[in-house]
Amino acid sequence: MRRSGAELDPDDGRELLTERTPRVAAARKLLRRASRFDAGRFLVEGVRPVHEALTWAGESPGRVHDLFLTDAVADRDPTLEERARALGVRVARVTEKAAAGLSDTVTPQGVAAVCSTVTVALETALAGSPRLVAVLVGVADPGNAGTVIRTGDAAGADAVVLAGDSRNQPVDPHNGKCVRSTMGSLFHVPLAVSRDVDAVVTALRDRGLTLLAAAGDGETVLDAAADALLAAPTAWLFGSEAHGLDERTAALADHRVRVPIHGRAESLNLATAAAVCLYASARAHH
Amino acid sequence: MRRSGAELDPDDGRELLTERTPRVAAARKLLRRASRFDAGRFLVEGVRPVHEALTWAGESPGRVHDLFLTDAVADRDPTLEERARALGVRVARVTEKAAAGLSDTVTPQGVAAVCSTVTVALETALAGSPRLVAVLVGVADPGNAGTVIRTGDAAGADAVVLAGDSRNQPVDPHNGKCVRSTMGSLFHVPLAVSRDVDAVVTALRDRGLTLLAAAGDGETVLDAAADALLAAPTAWLFGSEAHGLDERTAALADHRVRVPIHGRAESLNLATAAAVCLYASARAHH
Numbered sequence: 010m011r012r013s014g015a016e017l018d019p020d021d022g023r024e025l026l027t028e029r030t031p032r033v034a035a036a037r038k039l040l041r042r043a044s045r046f047d048a049g050r051f052l053v054e055g056v057r058p059v060h061e062a063l064t065w066a067g068e069s070p071g072r073v074h075d076l077f078l079t080d081a082v083a084d085r086d087p088t089l090e091e092r093a094r095a096l097g098v099r100v101a102r103v104t105e106k107a108a109a110g111l112s113d114t115v116t117p118q119g120v121a122a123v124c125s126t127v128t129v130a131l132e133t134a135l136a137g138s139p140r141l142v143a144v145l146v147g148v149a150d151p152g153n154a155g156t157v158i159r160t161g162d163a164a165g166a167d168a169v170v171l172a173g174d175s176r177n178q179p180v181d182p183h184n185g186k187c188v189r190s191t192m193g194s195l196f197h198v199p200l201a202v203s204r205d206v207d208a209v210v211t212a213l214r215d216r217g218l219t220l221l222a223a224a225g226d227g228e229t230v231l232d233a234a235a236d237a238l239l240a241a242p243t244a245w246l247f248g249s250e251a252h253g254l255d256e257r258t259a260a261l262a263d264h265r266v267r268v269p270i271h272g273r274a275e276s277l278n279l280a281t282a283a284a285v286c287l288y289a290s291a292r293a294h295h
Numbered sequence: 296m297r298r299s300g301a302e303l304d305p306d307d308g309r310e311l312l313t314e315r316t317p318r319v320a321a322a323r324k325l326l327r328r329a330s331r332f333d334a335g336r337f338l339v340e341g342v343r344p345v346h347e348a349l350t351w352a353g354e355s356p357g358r359v360h361d362l363f364l365t366d367a368v369a370d371r372d373p374t375l376e377e378r379a380r381a382l383g384v385r386v387a388r389v390t391e392k393a394a395a396g397l398s399d400t401v402t403p404q405g406v407a408a409v410c411s412t413v414t415v416a417l418e419t420a421l422a423g424s425p426r427l428v429a430v431l432v433g434v435a436d437p438g439n440a441g442t443v444i445r446t447g448d449a450a451g452a453d454a455v456v457l458a459g460d461s462r463n464q465p466v467d468p469h470n471g472k473c474v475r476s477t478m479g480s481l482f483h484v485p486l487a488v489s490r491d492v493d494a495v496v497t498a499l500r501d502r503g504l505t506l507l508a509a510a511g512d513g514e515t516v517l518d519a520a521a522d523a524l525l526a527a528p529t530a531w532l533f534g535s536e537a538h539g540l541d542e543r544t545a546a547l548a549d550h551r552v553r554v555p556i557h558g559r560a561e562s563l564n565l566a567t568a569a570a571v572c573l574y575a576s577a578r579a580h581h
């Protein structure tokens with residue numbers, strides 16, 4: 010007798026879970042921020058991101074809980090199921106419709122994993138002696154946040170912090186678009202989320218980090234002359250794409266730094282400005 | 296008697312053009328690439344981008360043809376109509392629905408201008424003695440292309456070239472999403488489009504530019520040691536986000552350069568990699 014919500018695979022008669030199967034329905038709820046918060050779990054979609062999640066689970070088992078995939082994906086990449094089973098992940102084949110229900114994109118990938126959330130406490134993210142930290146203040150766009158997490162990873166950042174007050178709630182890095190934009194870096198860099206910007210600034214200062222606020226009208230220009238400044242352990246504060254860093258937060262930094270504009274552009278976008286700043290630090294550190 | 300497709304403004308009885316007015320219908324067609332190509336015109340949407348277009352038309356009149364705006368936008372920013380009229384632009388108030396029809400976004404801005412296309416011949420874009428040129432090869436994503444145009448402007452690039460073969464058609468920089476991503480830089484930097492990558496490479500070499508291919512597996516690392524190389528007049532070749540620069544094109548460059556990855560990210564995205572490369576050149580030049 011078939012389980013609730015299961016369908017028989019037309020090819021081999023095996024069971025395929027449908028969108029009505031309780032496990033699939035529960036996973037689907039993780040597309041909502043509140044459900045992710047309550048469950049402490051989130052969804053990772055796509056062959057390559059799921060492989061990244063499995064590698065992450067390999068370092069500390071028990072962090073990937075379910076793997077849902079269609080026959081088509083399992084046939085294309087048999088290592089997905091093998092790796093997941095070896096790690097004790099519950100594996101289930103699902104219908105195309107069930108897989109689509111686990112996706113927030115218009116082109117579902119046919120594979121999704123339920124993972125424990127990756128964020129850690131601020132103290133944990135800043136443990137050791139961090140030399141480069143990226144802080145996003147009031148950044149609400151998940152694509153921008155994900156790109157900065159990816160860039161921070163590439164530039165060798167020791168942590169990324171998503172900060173913002175209650176009016177300006179920080180983005181949830183477990184949001185599907187943010188996860189995709191990180192291209193796996195979500196699993197590489199210690200990530201913390203905090204609504205208390207002052208507490209973040211205090212914690213960074215306590216660890217001896219120089220605080221640099223990226224600001225289009227900053228007094229310090231990010232050029233060769235800034236190398237001595239950048240050689241110190243540094244936390245960069247970046248504001249939102251639309252509004253930049255608020256005055257109050259910028260004033261908490263040791264220096265307000267601007268990327269020089271040599272042409273007639275008024276500004277850079279958040280992700281490219283962050284890339285220039287973080288790589289200027291990486292260059293000074295290496 | 297009212298003109299075809301006009302409605303009376305409920306407030307002051309003036310005529311508002313509707314989506315059926317021939318001028319509005321003709322402008323709407325410019326949302327399609329083929330129509331832009333045929334007409335040599337494109338649409339710019341939004342208060343700030345339209346102001347940028349008017350500034351551009353101020354430098355060389357006759358390049359903005361029509362301004363369509365709703366009463367709400369005209370009330371909010373009276374300078375739009377004033378500036379346009381002073382430049383001899385045909386101005387018309389339109390209904391909200393007509394304005395929405397001139398937009399390819401889900402949140403229409405209520406104002407759009409019909410402009411002459413901005414692209415110039417490759418020889419024109421490379422006139423003078425360019426010291427920094429960004430070349431996008433086979434980049435199809437308009438958001439990426441627009442962001443690199445904006446970054447190129449900020450970094451002081453003398454030109455941006457969109458290249459690609461017939462299979463891998465270069466993005467049209469007049470695409471709505473690309474225009475928005477440039478944040479006005481479309482009007483600042485000489486832009487050329489060419490399907491013939493070899494001709495682009497030859498033209499760059501003829502002008503004495505060192506050709507650097509951005510490649511994740513490049514032999515040359517973009518670090519302090521590369522400064523001597525970057526001091527020369529340089530053309531950067533960037534490939535698509537998905538596939539990078541094709542082998543054949545990369546082999547045409549003088550050096551294959553990689554942005555160092557200090558963490559565990561596999562790569563940077565196109566726009567952030569281009570920002571790091573172009574700003575490394577800007578730093579070496581200034």
